[in-house]
Amino acid sequence: MKLLVTGGAGFIGSAVVRQAIAGGHEVVNLDALTYAACLDNVASVADDPKYAFVKADIRDRAALDEAFADHKPDAVMHLAAESHVDRSIDAPGDFIETNITGTYNMLEAARGYWASMGNPDSFRFHHISTDEVFGSLPADPDIQFTEMTAYDPRSPYSASKAASDHLVRAWSETYGLPVVMTNCSNNYGPYHFPEKLVPVIILNALAGKPLPIYGDGSNIRDWLYVEDHAEALLVVLQKGELGRSYNIGGENERTNLELVQTLCSILDDIRPLAEGSYADLITYVADRPGHDARYAIDPKRISTELGWRPSVTVEEGLRRTVQWYLDNPDWWRALQNRDGVGTRLGVKA
Incomplete structure (x- = not known):
């Protein structure tokens, strides 16, 4: 199968590209190479004959039409998006243009291509989204997001992703475009751009800097x-059923404070300080405006219908992640001078 992956030089997109190539698929990686993208993320597959790269912006409809015509994919995996909540507070326009207008352009380019190929039943448009579109949950562990949970976005980021989800559903219902959708929980792991919580904590700890926790750290x-x-x-x-959405969760709920404490414990074990603990660097800072209290995904649908469940516990995954950052300083050091990295964003109310 030939896949057109948008945002394939980003964090999640590059993981998809690497796994797809390893699984024998052909991959066309379409990415605008904005601040959070890095071609080093796909360097391990860059010379594979099954891999091709197209530098293009999903806001550029003509470039998308050209990519479809040139590469003739069997399926689309649409991951390209602005994704940092704090940045969406400071510059919401970027999120509207990329996540909403960009998704509209992708849908129209895919629909035009699909029609030109005779509307094949085998074509797929997979839209990848976030659990943040569902809003905030109470602390009750019995209450989780399901695929039927009403949308209730609380930030410019989640609102823009909610809008993109609605567009995808509309193109499925109105035009018959064969789509599947997914909404995921918080990702972490290797190649995570150093503005999100896990890499910020790891890299600040290694530099002896304060480890910032928003509010009291109780957000889950x-x-x-x-x-x-x-x-x-x-x-x-x-394997997904056309027109259906699937929630993808890690089944690993933790408060932000618990997560940071776990990272500190791992670092204490792998790279101990001369004295004291990395946890001594934990610093509480002003909370993010509109900070959602809790996200939690009920994964029953993907588990029962498609037979998938996560295989990595948060403790195991965080240890792998810490070790990866320790082993790959050239990767993250090259990114630390990019726009906004190391600066507190999203403080405008």
Whole structure:
């Protein structure tokens, strides 16, 4: 199968590209190479004859039409998006243009291509989204997001992703475009751009800097190892029922404070300080505006219908992640001078 993967030089997209190539698929990686993208993420497959790269922006419809015509993919995996909540607070326009207008362009380019090929039943448009579109949950562990949970986005980022989800459903219902959708929980793992919580904590700790925790650290997230997520996305693409959405979770709920404490414990074990613990660097900072209290995914649908469950516990995945950052300083050091890295964003209310 030939896949057109948008955002394939990003964190999750590059994991999909690497796994797809390893699984024998052909991959066309379409990426605009904005601030969070890095071609080093796919360097291991760059010379593979099954891999091709197209530098293009999903806001550029003509470039998308050209990519479809040139490469004739069997399926689309649409991951390209602006994804950092803090940046969406400071610059929401970027999120509207990329996540909403960009998804519209992808849908129209895919629909035109699909029609030109005679509307084959085998074509798939897989839209990858986030659990943040569902809003915030109470602390009750029996309450989780399901595929039937009403949308209730609370940030410019989640609102833009919610809008993109609605567009995909509309193109399925109105035009018959063969789509599948997924909404995932918080990802972490190798190649994670150093502006998100896990890499920020690891890299600040290694530099002896404060480890910032928003508010009191009680916000809860469900943590999903990125390689598990990539595997799940490929399963949904190939086995998912058309027009259906699947929630992908890690089954690993932790408070932000618990997560940071676990990272500190791992670092204490792997790279101990001369004295004290990395946890001594934990610093509480002003909370993010509109910070959702809890996200948690009920994974029954993907488990029962498609037979997929995560294989990596959060403790195991975090240890792998810490070791990867310790082993790959050239990768993250090259990114630390990019726009906004190391600076607190999203403080505008």
